[in-house]
Amino acid sequence: MVQEHAFEQEIKSYKSRQNATVKLIEIISNLWFNRSVELIFFRNQIVDRRVSHILNLHQASKELADRPISIFETLQLAEAMQHLNLAPSRIDIGKLALKMRMDNIEEEDTLYFIKKELLPAQEHRSFEPKDVVLYGFGRIGRLLARELISKVASGHQLRLRAIVTRDNIDEKTLRKRANLLQSDSIHGEFDGIVEVDITKESLIINGTTVRFISAKSPEEIDYTKYGIKDALIIDNTGAFRDDKELSRHLSSKGAKQVLLTAPGKGIPNIVYGVNNDMINTKKDNVFSAASCTTNAISPILEVIQQKWGIVHGHIETIHSYTNDQNLVDNMHKKSRRGRAAALNMVITETGAGSAVAKVLPKLVGKLTSNAIRVPVPNGSLAILKLQLEKSTSVDTLNLSIKESALDGPLVEQIKFSNNDELVSSDIIGTTTASVFDAPATIVSDDGKNVVLYVWYDNEYGYTHQVMRLARHIAGVRRYTYY
Template identity: 65%
Template sequence: MSTIVNYEEEVAQQALTRRATVEFINIVNDLWYDKSIELVFFRNPLIDKRASEVLNLIDYAKEFVNKPITIQDALNIAKAIQKVDLPASKLDIGKLAYECHLNPKGCVDKEAFIKKQLKNITEAKDITPKDVVLYGFGRIGRLLARELMSKMGKGTQLRLRAIVTRDKITPTVLEKRASLLSIDSVHGNFLGTVQVDKENNALIINGTTVFMISANNPEDIDYTKYGIKDALVIDNTGAFRDDVELSRLLTSKGASKVLITAPAKGVPNIVHGVNHQQYNPDKFNIFSAASCTTNAITPVLKVLEDNFGIKKGHLETIHAYTNDQNLVDNMHSKYRRGRAAALNMVITETGAGKAVAKALPALEGKLTSNAIRVPVPNGSLAILSLQLRRPVTTDIVNAILKQNALEGDLVEQIKYSMDNELVSTDIIGSTAPSIFDSKATITDGETIVLYVWYDNEYGYSHQVIRLAKHIAKVRRYTYY
C-alpha cells in the first residue's frame, strides 16, 4: 500500500531547503571575495554555482561518504567558518561536514570544531602574487583564461596579464578573440564579461585588462613594457617541445618561469598530486604538465602500484577528436588522422603509456598504449588492463580508490563515480583529471580492467593551474 504524501509539507520543505541553499551560496561568495577563502564540496567548486547544482552535490555526498549530509549541515559549517579568523585558504566544506558527522559530540559547538580542525592553517602565509602570460590562445589557453579570471578573487595568487598570439592584433582580431573566449560550443558561455579595448590592444575580462600581444618569436617580446615582471609563461601552442626550444620563452624580458601544456623532453614532466613535490620551483625554470591522458591515468596507477604492485599492463584511450585531425578527408602527416574526425573512429598512437614512467618510475617499461580518436568533441575514456602482483576483488579495488578520492594526496585528482548511467557528456566540466567509473571495474584474480573517464580539456586545464600555483609558490593553505 502506498504511503500518503503530504504535498503541502513537501512544498514547504523544498522552499526552506532552497532558502538555506541561497544563504549558503551567499556565504561562499562573501568568504571568497572578502577573505580569499574558497570553499569547495568534496573538491567540487562552489563559486558561481546555482542552488540546483549545490543540491546535486549534496546528494552525491550522501552516497559518496554514506552520511546524511544536508544543506543545513553545510550552511552551519559555513557560518562557523565566517566567525573564525582564517588566512587565505581553500577548504573542503564537504569533508568538514563529514568529519562533523563522525564526531557529533565534538561538533556541537561548530566554531570550536572549526578551530580545532583548522588549527594548522590559522597562521597567515606570505604569498606574492604572480603575473601570468598565456603563450597561445587555443582550446586549453581559453579555458585557462576563463578559470584564471573567474577565480581571481582579490588577485592574491595568479594574475593573467597578457596573451600572446601570432596574428596581427587588429580590431577584428580582438573581436574574434573576445567572442571565442565568451562563447564555447562545448563548455558553454563564460560566466563573466569580455570587452574589447581597441586603443590598448587588450581584452577587458571581468573589468581587468589583459593585453593581446602579437609575436612570431618569443625573443621579440618585452613584457615589462606592459607592466609585467617575473612572469610565469604558460605555453599552450605545442610549438616548443624540448628544453632548448622552451628556453627561448625565457629570453622575453619580464619572463622568469615556463610551463608547457604538453609532454616535453629535457624538463620535469609533472602530474600534479603525484610527483610535483619532487621539483622545487626555486631550482627549475621550465616545467611540463604532461598530457591530458597521462594526468588521467597516473593518479589511478599510483594507487594501484602503492597498494598492490603492477606487473604489466596496456592502456587504450578512447579520445575525443582534436584540432590536429582533419574535419574532412585530406592529407595529414600521420596515417589515419587525415580521415574525417567527426565521421570516423581513428586508431592512432599515444605516448601516455611511456610518459607515466616520468611521474612513476616504478612503471618504466611496464605499460603499452594506443589510442582511438572517436567522433565526440570532448570527453575521453582510458581503459586500463593490468596484471597486479597479488589477487584482488572488485570490492577491494573500488574501496582503495574510493578512500584515495576521499582523503590523501590525490583527492583533487581522483573523482569516484557511483553512477550506473555514466556516459561521456556527463563528465564534461569535471575539475578532476580522473573520474574513476566504479561500476565498470572488472577483476579476475590478478587481472583487472579499470575505466577512467576524463574531460581532456577542462579537467586537464585545472591540473595545469594546480601546477602553475606550485611553480609560482602561491598555493594557499588547503584542507581536504
Template identity: 60%
Template sequence: MSNNEIYEKELSFQADRRRATVELIKIISDLWYDKTIELVLFRNQLIDRNVSEILNLVEYASDFVEKPISIFDTVEVAKAISQLDLPPSKLDIGKLVYEYHLDGNDNASVIEFISNELKDAKSSNEIEPKDVVLYGFGRIGRLLARELMTRTGRGGQLRLRAIVTRGKVDQTVLEKRASLLRNDSVHGDFPGTVTADVEKQALIINGTTVHVISANAPEEIDYTQYGISDALVMDNTGAFRDKEALSRHLQSKGVDKVLLTAPGKGIPNIVHGVNHLENDPNEIDIFSAASCTTNAITPVLKVIEDNFGVVSGHLETIHAYTNDQNLVDNMHNKYRRGRAAALNMVITETGAGKAVSKALPSLEGKLSSSAIRVPVPNGSLAILKLRLEKETTVEGMNAAMKKAALEGALVEQIKYEMNNELVSSDIVGTNAPSIFDSKATIVTEEGKDTVIYVWYDNEYGYSHQVMRLAKHIAKVRRYNYY
C-alpha cells in the first residue's frame, strides 16, 4: 500500500470516528433532556462537549484502563442505554464499555449485558426537586451558578431560584453580575445565555428566571414571596462560619437546609465520598463542605490509610493566590499576605492538616501542615510526605490509587493522572477534587516513607464537591453506575 493510500485510509477512519462521535453527542443530549439520564466517561462530563473533546476523553479512558475503548463501542453502549426504560440516572459509559469487554461478554448482546448491569436502577427511589439559593456571588458562587444552570435539564434535581447580594439591585448592577457570570478569565465563557431583567430584578439564565435579592441580614428575607420553599441555601460569603451565625438562614421564610462553602465551626465538615454518609440530612440542618485543600487531600489520604496506614506526615500546599490577598503591596491583617499576590510566593498558614481528622478521625494529631501562595490565579498542588505503617513501592502505591479511581466509593473524588508533562494549567476545569500525579510518586527503598503529589482545581473541583454534597443534603442523588 502506498503512502497516499495509507493517508486516504487514515482520513476515512478519522471521518468515521468523528461521525460516530456526532451520533454519540445526540444520544447524550436526548438521554439528558428527555429522560434526565446523564452519561459520563470515567467521571468526565460529556454534556456540552464537542467532537474533539469527546475523542480525547475516549483516548484517556483507553489509557486509564489499559484496554482499547473505541468510540464505536461507546456508541453501541449508548444506543443500548437509550432503548432501556431507566429512571433518572448518572451512568459511567466508560465503565460499562470496560466491564463489557473485561467480563468476556463480546459474544453476548450489548443490550442484554447493559440490562443486567443496570437492573438495580429500577428499584431506586423517586426524587423531589430542591430549590436552591446562592447567598453570595463571588468566585465559588458564580461557578456553582454555572454548574447548576448547565445541569438543570428538566429540573428534576437542584433548581437555582435566587441569588442574594448586598447593595442595590439596579440595571448597572444586574448587568455587571450578568457579565461576571457570562465571562470568566480563568474558566472561560459560560456555555449558555445570561441577560439582566431590571423589571423582575433577576438574571435570566438559559431562559430561566433567577431572582437577585438584596439583603444585609439572612433573617430579613422572605423567600416564599418569590415562590421559593424548603430551599437549600448555599452560603458563599465567608461571613458566617459557625452554627450560631449560619442558623440565621433558618429563620428566613422558605429555608430548609444550609450549606457553607468553607470550613465551619460546630457543624459537620464533610468531604463528599469520605464521610457524607455519616451525617444524615434528616437529622442535621447545617453542613460545611470544608475547604478545597481538605477535599483534595482527604480522599487520597483515606486510600493510603486504608491500604498502608499512616504513622505521621507533613502536608505542604502550593496554592493559587486568592481574593483575600492584595493585588499590590498594602496593609493586611495577616503576615506576608499584604505583599502583591501576582508577584510573590507567600508563606502562610493552613488548617488542612487538622481539618482532615474531622473526616478521618484515625489521622487525628498525625499531620502537620503549612502553605505557600504562588502567582497563579487557579490550580493548586498538595505535597504529602508520609511515614507508613506497611511497606510498599511506587508501583504498589500507584496501584492502590488507580484501583480507588476506577472502583469504589471515591471514583468521583480521585482522578488518576498519567501525564508525564502535567503542569498546573492542565488541571484547570477538572471536576475531581483530587488529581493524583502517578508519575511523581516517590517511595524510599525501605518502603515506609513516601511523597505524594495531589493537584486540584481549587475553584472548579471544589465546586463540584459542593454540588455532590448539596445533592446528598437535598436527597436528590440519582441512581449512579460508576
C-alpha cells in the first residue's frame, strides 16, 4: 500500500511538472513571436520545443548546479518577465534561475530581481532589420535558411529575402528545393511550413516570401528589383575565396556586405566570440566565417593560451565525410578522397593549424594539423595535443573550460560536457561551436603536455557561428543575458 501511494505521488509530481512546462512554453512563444525575446536554457534552444525536451534539459542541468534547476523556478521567472518592456533580446533563463538561487531571492522578490538583472534589456536600443541574401543553397545554405526564418520573430534582426542559385527557376526545381529544405536526413524535419509560389518564383516559408534568383555570376543581379537594399550576401558556394572574387558581389545593386562561409584569402577570417573585435564593420565589407574546424578549436585554444600559454601542438581532426568526396571509388583531384566516403577512413590535409593562427596570432608557427575523414555524415572531433608553458592538472584544466562555458565572452562558443558516454551522434544539433569532452582530458605527470578532445557539429554548430557573425557584421546586435 505504501509503495502504491508513493507511485501515485510520483505520477502526480510528474504531471505537475508537465503542466508547469505547458505554461512555460506558452510564455516562451508569446515573448518570441510577439516581442522578439528569445529564451534559452543554458544555451539550449527552447522555442518550439516539446514538453519532454524542456523537462529533460532541466534534469540535465544537474551538471551545472548543485541540483537540477526545476521547471517551477524557470516558470516563476518567465511569468515575471512578461511584465517587463524588453527590447529584442536573447536571455538564458537557466542562468537567471541559477543566479536567483545563489542569491537566495525569495519568490515574492522575483519581479524586483528580474527588473534589476534585465535592466539593460529594458533600455536596449532596437536596430533596423537587415536584408539577407543566400548565395548558394547547399548544406550550410539550407540550415541558414531554416535558422533565419525561425529567428525572424516579429521582423527584427536578419530578414532572409532571396536565395541565388544557378538553376532555372521552374516549378519542378522549386519543389525540389522546397523538399530539401523541409526534410533533412541528418537534422530531421523543418519545424515550419514551406510552400511553392511559382508565379513569384519563390518559396513561402512560414509566411515569409523568399525569392529565388537564377544567376551565373554576381554581377548580373540587381537586388533592388526585388525590393532588397543594403543586403548582406552570405556566400555558401565556395566558388569565390579571395577578396577580389568576393568583391564581385558588391557590384550587384542592393548588395552592401559579403560573408563567406569558408576560409578566405586576403579578408578577415573571423571566429565569432574570439576575434570579432578586430574587424571594422563600417570600413570593411567582405568577411570570412573561417571553417567549421577553426570555429570549433579556436575558443578552446584561446582559453588554454591565455591561462597556461602554448609552446607548440598538433591538431588531428576526425571529420565526417563531405560532399566533395566520392560516394563510390572514382577519380578525384586530391589524394585518397577518390575512395568511397561511406566505406573508408581517409587521411587528408586540413588548414586548421594555419587558419587558427589567423584568428589567434600568438599561435603563428606553433601548430601542425592533419585530418581523417570517417564514414559518418555529420559530427566531428578535434584532438588537440599541446605542450604548455605552465603546468596544470586534469581537474584544473577542466574547471577552467567549464567556467569559460558558463561565464565570459565564450559562453556561446563552448559547451562543457561531463558525460563519459558521449559519442558523435549526441552532439548533432548542438548550437555551440565546441563541445568539450571533460572525461577524455589527458595531462602528463609534469602537467605540461595535454591532450584535449573537442567535438563539434560541423554543420549546425558552424551555422550558428555564421549567424552570430552575420548579426555582428550587419549591426543588428541584440541584448543578451548569459
